Amino acid sequence: SLPPGPSGWPLIGNVLDMPAVAEWLTFAEWGAKWGAMCSVTLLGQPIVILNSASAMEDMDTKGAVVSTRPRLPMAGELLGYVQTLVLMPYGSRFRIFRKHFAKLLGTPGAVRPYIPLVEAETHRFLRRLLSKPDATLVSAHLRKLTGAIILRITYGIEVQEEEDPFITIIEKANDNFNAATAPGAFLVDVFPAMMYIPEFLAPFKRTGRRWAVGTKAMVEAPYLFTQRQMSAGIAPGSFVSSLLDHEEKLTQEEMDDIKHTAASLYGGGADTTAASLYAFFLAMVLAPDVQHAAQAEIDSVIGGGRLPVYADREQLPYVSAVVTELFRWHSVAPLGVPHAALEDTVVNGYFLPKGTLIIANLWNILNDPATYPAPAAFDPSRYLSASPQRDPRTLCFGFGRRVCPGRELAEMSLFTCVATTLAVFDIAAGEGPVPVHENTQGTISHPKPFDCVVRPRSERAVALISGEA
Numbered sequence: 001s002l003p004p005g006p007s008g009w010p011l012i013g014n015v016l017d018m019p020a021v022a023e024w025l026t027f028a029e030w031g032a033k034w035g036a037m038c039s040v041t042l043l044g045q046p047i048v049i050l051n052s053a054s055a056m057e058d059m060d061t062k063g064a065v066v067s068t069r070p071r072l073p074m075a076g077e078l079l080g081y082v083q084t085l086v087l088m089p090y091g092s093r094f095r096i097f098r099k100h101f102a103k104l105l106g107t108p109g110a111v112r113p114y115i116p117l118v119e120a121e122t123h124r125f126l127r128r129l130l131s132k133p134d135a136t137l138v139s140a141h142l143r144k145l146t147g148a149i150i151l152r153i154t155y156g157i158e159v160q161e162e163e164d165p166f167i168t169i170i171e172k173a174n175d176n177f178n179a180a181t182a183p184g185a186f187l188v189d190v191f192p193a194m195m196y197i198p199e200f201l202a203p204f205k206r207t208g209r210r211w212a213v214g215t216k217a218m219v220e221a222p223y224l225f226t227q228r229q230m231s232a233g234i235a236p237g238s239f240v241s242s243l244l245d246h247e248e249k250l251t252q253e254e255m256d257d258i259k260h261t262a263a264s265l266y267g268g269g270a271d272t273t274a275a276s277l278y279a280f281f282l283a284m285v286l287a288p289d290v291q292h293a294a295q296a297e298i299d300s301v302i303g304g305g306r307l308p309v310y311a312d313r314e315q316l317p318y319v320s321a322v323v324t325e326l327f328r329w330h331s332v333a334p335l336g337v338p339h340a341a342l343e344d345t346v347v348n349g350y351f352l353p354k355g356t357l358i359i360a361n362l363w364n365i366l367n368d369p370a371t372y373p374a375p376a377a378f379d380p381s382r383y384l385s386a387s388p389q390r391d392p393r394t395l396c397f398g399f400g401r402r403v404c405p406g407r408e409l410a411e412m413s414l415f416t417c418v419a420t421t422l423a424v425f426d427i428a429a430g431e432g433p434v435p436v437h438e439n440t441q442g443t444i445s446h447p448k449p450f451d452c453v454v455r456p457r458s459e460r461a462v463a464l465i466s467g468e469a
């Protein structure tokens with residue numbers, strides 16, 4: 001049978017038990033009651049929830065069998081996201097996309113060429129933060145930073161200081177994606193047969209068609225820009241330009257794969273990394289002792305004469321532990337991205353029929369007090385004692401064949417931003433009540449907005465930021 005879980009009603013199953021918000025908290029309660037691998041059924045659709053690291057590892061052993069994605073007609077088919085990696089079903093095209101990703105970002109060696117680019121974009125971020133340190137703009141500055149890094153790696157596009165047209169197009173599409181995948185937002189995801197309803201009777205189809213224009217613009221506009229730059233002989237090196245270098249030898253299908261792999265990079269990488277970095281600012285407000293300890297390490301190892309760089313990582317173990325703790329403390333994807341069983345399978349003695357949805361409750365796994373005592377505390381020293389706690393990187397990126405392919409770039413972006421920001425800025429609480437760490441709803445979850453005060457640490461820091469030192 002399926003793993004145990006709350007008993008439901010005939011036909012509708014557990015529909016009435018499903019929480020409307022913060023699903024990860026209710027799922028955690030079910031885990032405590034029914035076991036780390038528990039299940040519910042929604043209108044006949046079985047859903048297995050993984051509430052512990054070992055349950056996720058057991059699932060991991062099934063490899064490809066548990067590595068397809070559920071069918072989501074709204075975001076996948078109507079908006080067109082099934083063409084991008086995150087919603088693509090397991091199969092040969094999926095493997096081509098993953099190969100592109102592996103070559104581009106799969107190892108520390110593969111991402112090494114991007115170090116100067118990540119550092120340069122991070123310096124631009126520091127300058128924006130210096131000129132507009134308002135708490136309400138921190139999140140926007142971070143989105144611009146992570147978007148700029150991905151656009152340069154993928155297309156060789158350098159973003160404009162004011163409103164950048166590509167970022168505007170892509171963020172609009174990503175907002176549509178988030179709205180389309182919000183739990184319970186579109187009934188057609190529960191009843192795919194609704195796809196047969198003619199459009200004049202189905203408002204969701206009209207919404208889908210409108211939003212699909214945004215997806216198309218996101219996929220086409222930056223790609224066309226790079227193609228034009230290549231024709232003019234002025235395209236800088238990038239993922240797209242290197243693969244299109246011998247365009248005449250590529251089939252239409254291969255070019256289409258390159259175009260959609262490129263689009264998958266922004267969707268997977270920009271908002272996730274920005275969410276993690278926004279959590280860093282919150283953590284510094286809530287844990288001033290951690291901030292002071294990290295700054296003391298930077299001051300003693302680097303001194304005030306330059307900004308830290310990625311190559312300093314080994315010499316900055318405490319700052320590195322801040323990054324490690326960031327991966328744990330704020331769940332960027334509290335419920336990961338749902339997997340689905342490709343065929344009938346048995347895991348831990350439980351039967352999962354083909355099509356079963358598999359959800360890893362990453363929030364709960366990363367807040368498990370047995371692995372991480374006092375999990376709500378932001379405490380980098382967890383990883384620095386003689387018996388360090390488990391590296392959250394083995395958990396926060398999901399599992400199996402769908403494990404996040406952007407891990408190395410995430411690491412580099414986070415370290416560079418955290419180390420340089422701490423070197424030159426103090427981040428303190430604002431005047432209002434002490435902020436609380438809470439996740440926003442959505443597949444990609446940010447900390448809820450909070451007040452803070454960001455100030456340069458000294459005149460010397462100002463000179464470093466503005467490049468005059």
Ligand code: HEM
Pocket residue numbers: 085086087088150264265266267268269270272273276332333336337338339396397398399400401402403404405406407409410
């Ligand atoms: C803090 C940073 C990040 C976190 C916590 C994170 C986390 C995740 C998680 C949990 C998944 C779902 C894995 C699963 O299905 O089991 C995922 C998938 C994915 N991530 Fe990341 N990610 C981050 C950064 C990035 C970056 C920088 C990129 C690319 C540049 C990226 C690209 C992707 C893509 C394309 C997928 C879909 C993979 C697939 O479906 O096969 N991510 N990520």
